[in-house]
Amino acid sequence: MKKSRLRMLSAAAVAALLTTGAARVNPATPTLLIDQDFPDPAVLQTTQGYYAYATHTRDGKIPYALAANAHGPWKVQGDALARTPSWAKPDTTFWAPDVGRTGYGQYRMYFSAQLPSDNRMCVGTATANSPAGPFNPVDTAPLVCPPEDNGDIDPQSFVDGDGKHYLLYKSNAMPTTIWLQEVTNDGGTLVGSRIPLIHADRPEERDDVEAPSLVKSGSSYVLFYSADTFASSSYHTGYATSSALKGPYTKAEQPLLTMAGLNNQVNGPGGADVVANTIFFHGWLAADHHNGRGMYSLPLRFEGGKPQLG
Secondary structure (H helix, E strand, C coil), X not given: CCCCCCCCCCHHHHXXXXXXXXXCCCCCCCEEEECCCCCCCEEEEECCEEEEECCCECCECCEEEEECXXXXXXXXXXXXXXXXXXCCCCCCCCEEEEEEEXXXXXXXXXXXXXXXXXXXXXXXXXXXXXXXXXXXXXXXXXXXXXXXXXXEEEEEEEECCCCCEEEXXXXXXXXXXXXXXXXXXXXXXXXXXXXXXXXXXXXXXXXCEEEXXXXXXXXXXXXXXXXXXXXXXXXXXXXXXXXXXXXXXXXXXXXXXXXXXXXXXXXXXXXXXXXXXXXXXXXECCCCCCCCEEEEEEXXXXXXXXXXXX
C-alpha cells in the first residue's frame, strides 16, 4: 500500500472535492464505443481509418480495434503484438500501449512489460509496417527502465511542430512523475536527458498521476493525465497547460472528467487519449468492476488553449 507524503483526505472529503470540481464540467453524455474490456485506450488516426490499442485482455497481449471514423462502430480485431520480447517475463502482462507513425513511414508501438527478475514494469518498443501489425518487439532491452524509477508505465508518443519526436511516460517512484523524453525520429533511441513535467502533489491524486496524453492547441501545450487509483470510482482525468513543451506546466484547478461530473454515467473515467476533437477514455462497465473497462468518448474543443467538453 502506498504511503502518502501528503495528508490523506477521507473518502467523503475526496468525493466532495471531486463533486465540487465536477460542477464546472459540461454534463455531456459519453458514448460507449467498445462495450467490453478495453482499458487504457490509445487511438491512432490514419488514412485507412481509426485504430485503438489497449492494455492486455483475453483478446490478446495488446488488443486492437478498428473503426471507419472516430464515432464507430468499433470492432475489436485481435492481438497487435507478434510475441513477447525476450527481455520480458514470459508470462508478462502488457500495459497501456501507444502507437505512432515514425519519421520513416513505419509504425512504432510503445508498451510496458515486466522484467523476469523482479516483475518491475519497463517501457519497450515494437515496429510494424501497418498500424494493424503484427508489431515485432525489440528484444535487446527495454527502452526505458531506470532502476530508481521503481517501474515505468503508460508511454505516449508526441511529435512537436518542428518535427521532433518525444516520449512521455510515468515513473512509479514516489512522488509519481510524468516525464518527457526526446527520441530519434524512428522512435527507437533516447536523445539527451528526460524532463519532469508534473508530479502527484495534490491530496485528491492520492500519490498517483499517470496516463499522459499531450496535445498542442494554438500556442498552448495541454497535458491530459489520470489521477488516483485506477480501480477506484474517484479515478479521474485532469489536465495541465504550458506555453512551452518542456514546461513548466500548471494544473487546472478542477478535473476535466470525474464520475460525478459525468452524472455517474462513467465509473472512474481515465486512461484518456485525445484525437480528432474527441477525448477517448475508459470506465468500469459494472459497479463491482468485474466486467472490465469499456472505451468511451466525448467531443472536445479548445477555448483559449484550454479543453472544453461538448
